[in-house]
Amino acid sequence: MILPIVVLALVASSLAHLALISPCPRYSPNGQNCPALPAGQSLDYSMSSPLGANEPLCKHTVPFPTPSASWTAGQSVTVTFAPGGAPHGGGHCEFSLSYDGGNTFVVVYQVLSHCFGSDQGTRQYTFGLPSGLPSSDKAVFAWTWVNAIGNREFYMNCADVAISGGSASYTGKQMTIANHNGYPTIPEFSGNYDTGMEFYNNASMITLR
Secondary structure, eight states, X not given: OHHHHHHHHHHHHHHOOOOEEESOOTTOSSOSSOOOOOTXXXXXXXXXXXXXXXXXXXXXOSOOSSXXXXXXXXXXXXXXXXXXXXXXXXXXXXXXXXSSSSSSOXXXXXXXXXXXXXXXXXXXXXXXOOTTOOOEEEEXXXXXXXXXSSSOOEEEEXXXXXXXXXXXXXXXXXXXXXXXXXXXXXXXXXXXXXXXXXXXXXXXXXXXX
């Protein structure tokens, strides 16, 4: 009886993907320093799953009642993923901000081609926020990922954050969406880590206010 249990455990482990834990994404059961859930909502135990074909961006559209983190424009911030998981050969990751409730996102940091590192072991990234960000106590921070190997999927976790800034607006590249209903498909990389790069290089410029 031991062997089937071990096999099932290995299968479950192989199906586990990756999920953000800090800043705490909406409804995460494993996030760090998570706010209280919004009224009527429940914990999401499938945080590491890709967006379903008909699921909206961020998956959960009701924000936390208070932010998961408070950041200042120009400061360095650290985002952390749950340990383990299946990094699917890396791929393209973006870290973005929305000031309109998650309808449009501007990229503030990218890790293209080899997200999660060349050894696939990276679970934490530190980067500087743009100094020109405006203030908002209801900004939405998003991590998005197009995996290099496996089914063509689009991963996204969103966290509610407060931003302290001094500018009226900030212009940057629009977040790239692919492998999701109504958006282009980026094929499996098959060893070519420039696959799909044109979507990221040619992204439109949009403005946060």
